[in-house]
Amino acid sequence: MSRVERLTRMAILVALGVVSSYFSAIPLFGAKLFPAQHAINVVAGAMLGPVYGGVVGLGIAVIRILLGSGTPLAVPGTIFGVVLAGLLYQRTGSRLAAMAGEVIGTGLVGAVAAYPVAVLLLDNAKAAAGGIGFFIPSFAASSAAGALIGGQALVVLQRFRLMAAGRAAYRSGT
Numbered sequence: 001m002s003r004v005e006r007l008t009r010m011a012i013l014v015a016l017g018v019v020s021s022y023f024s025a026i027p028l029f030g031a032k033l034f035p036a037q038h039a040i041n042v043v044a045g046a047m048l049g050p051v052y053g054g055v056v057g058l059g060i061a062v063i064r065i066l067l068g069s070g071t072p073l074a075v076p077g078t079i080f081g082v083v084l085a086g087l088l089y090q091r092t093g094s095r096l097a098a099m100a101g102e103v104i105g106t107g108l109v110g111a112v113a114a115y116p117v118a119v120l121l122l123d124n125a126k127a128a129a130g131g132i133g134f135f136i137p138s139f140a141a142s143s144a145a146g147a148l149i150g151g152q153a154l155v156v157l158q159r160f161r162l163m164a165a166g167r168a169a170y171r172s173g174t
Contacts, residue, residue: 017060038146041082050086057082076113081106107140
């Protein structure tokens with residue numbers, strides 16, 4: 001994949017993430033659950049790999065925060081999922097592995113990482129009272145729903161040859 005093609009794909013995914021945040025975010029306990037972000041994480045991780053996928057996820061999170069459609073919890077709620085999705089897809093070539101990476105990375109690691117952000121930066125009393133596992137159920141549910149959508153999006157992208165299937169994407173450099 002050329003630099004121009006990679007940057008174009010990254011820009012399209014960031015734009016989709018920012019625009020969709022205005023009609024698909026679900027507010028819950030000071031966070032905004034965003035299954036569309038998790039779908040994009042699966043696609044970005046598989047299509048672009050963990051590093052460039054992570055840049056896409058971070059870009060969406062930061063722009064959402066700046067525009068007011070996201071909270072600072074969007075950063076830990078995104079980064080770990082997209083990076084783990086990209087790593088697992090890169091290692092296995094399996095869309096199911098990418099989906100699992102998103103759910104584990106966001107639903108568990110990101111949820112735990114969001115706790116100090118909520119308590120220290122946002123002064124979220126409910127999170128403080130709920131303990132370090134406070135965000136796990138909501139982050140896991142949101143990321144699982146998004147991962148299912150993202151997994152289906154990968155099937156469509158592969159069918160239309162917009163993305164090489166499985167490990168072939170990493171062997172051929174696409």
